[in-house]
Amino acid sequence: MSGLFTGRYRALLLDLLRLPSVNPLEAGPDDPPSRLPRILERYASVAADAGFRTVRLAAPPAACLDRPGVPATVRAAARDPRFLAGQPSLLLRLGPERPRARTVMFNVHLDTVAGHTPPVFDGVRFTGRGAVDAKGPAVALLAGLEAAAAHPAVGREVTVLVQAVAGEEGGALGTYGTRPLLEAGHHGRLNVFCEPTGLRALPRATAAMTARITVDGQDAVDDRPDAGHNATVLLGFLAQHLAARLDRAVPGTRVCVGGLHTGRVHNRVHGTGTLLLNLSYRRTADGAELETAVTRQLADGLARFTERFGATREFARTARDAAHLTRLTWDKRGLPALDNRDPWAEALLTGAGARPAADDPGFTCDAVWAAGLDGAFTAVLGPGSLAANHAHAPGEFIDLADLEDFAGVVRRLVMSFAEENRSPLPQETRKRPGRNPDDGTPRPPSGG
Numbered sequence: 536m537s538g539l540f541t542g543r544y545r546a547l548l549l550d551l552l553r554l555p556s557v558n559p560l561e562a563g564p565d566d567p568p569s570r571l572p573r574i575l576e577r578y579a580s581v582a583a584d585a586g587f588r589t590v591r592l593a594a595p596p597a598a599c600l601d602r603p604g605v606p607a608t609v610r611a612a613a614r615d616p617r618f619l620a621g622q623p624s625l626l627l628r629l630g631p632e633r634p635r636a637r638t639v640m641f642n643v644h645l646d647t648v649a650g651h652t653p654p655v656f657d658g659v660r661f662t663g664r665g666a667v668d669a670k671g672p673a674v675a676l677l678a679g680l681e682a683a684a685a686h687p688a689v690g691r692e693v694t695v696l697v698q699a700v701a702g703e704e705g706g707a708l709g710t711y712g713t714r715p716l717l718e719a720g721h722h723g724r725l726n727v728f729c730e731p732t733g734l735r736a737l738p739r740a741t742a743a744m745t746a747r748i749t750v751d752g753q754d755a756v757d758d759r760p761d762a763g764h765n766a767t768v769l770l771g772f773l774a775q776h777l778a779a780r781l782d783r784a785v786p787g788t789r790v791c792v793g794g795l796h797t798g799r800v801h802n803r804v805h806g807t808g809t810l811l812l813n814l815s816y817r818r819t820a821d822g823a824e825l826e827t828a829v830t831r832q833l834a835d836g837l838a839r840f841t842e843r844f845g846a847t848r849e850f851a852r853t854a855r856d857a858a859h860l861t862r863l864t865w866d867k868r869g870l871p872a873l874d875n876r877d878p879w880a881e882a883l884l885t886g887a888g889a890r891p892a893a894d895d896p897g898f899t900c901d902a903v904w905a906a907g908l909d910g911a912f913t914a915v916l917g918p919g920s921l922a923a924n925h926a927h928a929p930g931e932f933i934d935l936a937d938l939e940d941f942a943g944v945v946r947r948l949v950m951s952f953a954e955e956n957r958s959p960l961p962q963e964t965r966k967r968p969g970r971n972p973d974d975g976t977p978r979p980p981s982g983g
Contacts, residue, residue: 539678539942540935545656547581548674548938551645552654552663558646559618560608560705566649571701574645575625578673578699582627585681586690587697590721591626594619595702595711605710606745606867609702613711622646622701624712626721629684630694635910638723639952640696641680641945642713642901643673644703648927660934667919668926671933672729672941673699675918679945688953695949696721700901706745708870709901717904725880725912725952728902731919731926734940736889738881740873740902740915741789741815742822745866746829748773750797752806752853752860764853764860766808767797769840773861774810776836777829784832785825787817787896811866815899819872819906826868833863873902877912883955887948888940889916917941 554570554577562569579589599605600613612618647665654663661671676697683689698721702712716722728740750770755763774792781790790812797808812829816822837858844854853860885891897915905913918937925931 538939539682539946540675540938541678543581544674544678545935547577547677548661548671549654549656550577551670551674552661552665555651556646556665557649557651558702558705558707559621560612560707561647561649563649566651569621569646571621571646572623575623575699578645578677579625579627582677582697585629585677586684587627587629587680587695589625590628592623594621594623595715599711599715602710602714604867604870606706606708607864608705608866609707609710619711622711624701624716625697625699626716627697627699628694629680630690633694635722636724637692637956638694638696639949640698640721640723640726641676641729642698642700642726643669643676643729644700644712644901645670645673646701646704648704650929658935660932662930662932664931666931667731667924667933668921668931669703669729669731669917671919671938672731672917675938675941676729676945678938679942680949682942682946683949683953686950686953688957689949693953693956694723696723703901706867708743708867708899709904713901714904717908722905722908722911724910725883726905726908726914727948728900728905728913728915729917730898730900730915731917731921731924732895732915733920734888734890734916734918734944735892735895736881736884737892737895737897737915738873738875738913739817739892739897741817741897741899742819742870742872742903743813743815743899744822744826744868744870746812746814747864747866748810748812748833749862749864750806750808750860751862752856754806755804757802757804760804760849761852763804764806764856765804765850766806768844768850769853769857769861770795770797770808770810772840772843773833773836776839777812777832780832780835781814781825781828784828785816785821788821788825789815791815817872817874817896822868822870822872830863833861837861871903871906873906873913875906875912880912880914883951884914884916884948887951888944889914889948916944
């Protein structure tokens, strides 16, 4: 069905793109203050026209940060009470609260990375920060849900939940947005996290951990470079060593050698600095194995640095003290990875027009917090592509046609879910019990 992404939804998307919602953990000096509370109010207002009731619109409780897995950067930022106060999440519901077996939930984040720019819509394409990740999918979701609400069972026999959250970007990874909502029981038999997947229904999401390697030595002037500790040379060596040794060290994991910073002055030996590694994994057990590999390979790299530079003139002191100056800490670790299967739910998604996941390894997003939910299946699904649509980069965009397609998938998915969960027909109108009324084949289970 075409034409779901009407002028009202085009106007909503442009409004959301105009209002900045850069996650404070991402914000740079040129980024305007986040207007996320206003964005959620606007989103809730349009959702109300589609029949949704606002269950919750509030900042997360501070206690949600007193949990394992909360990144150190989030804990540090939350020392300022304005941080959480400016990062609320929204929970919408169509229909009364029902058992999980008769509930479908959608999750979408409305915070963005840095680089807010005024939006442009040329009649074919929306351009602006958040266009594909994930304000565009968020608005297309509403368009599809409004169309699905025309089905007599949607909202009447099955309930639809929408989580519109903060805290996905900036490495926060849902620890104060999605996680508290899921732990409070706001999820369903089927859960869909709206992220750019090219309309592939991914039953998996990688988790990530961040290693911080810090060198804490003494500076020196450029005329006596041997008198100090050269953190630049040491961390540069470790970056290359870890890049080589961790590459495919644990199957199914990925290693991003991220920021290396010591200083900006050319005529000084910088004695302090940091190196960041972002490490993703598909299975929770692989994360623990990769953590062990980082610790082991860092020790090996320090030993090799001492051997390589111990006899040099300028770096002998750094080589001698390297192991004592260097420490490994973790900004985040111990997060679960999502990898679930459910033939019934996967068939429902395929029937709605979602593409099979095939061998797509997935990526890191808030869906990790749905790992292990009893009687539930979770998929990551949305329009566009993180890479092809320039998410997290200049020129981020989404095409109107892709938003239309996603709205159509949402509509068909919710209506199919409703059909599968309708109240039983009177006995005299049923076909054989336990059989599909269309063709007599066994009906898939509808509850968890």
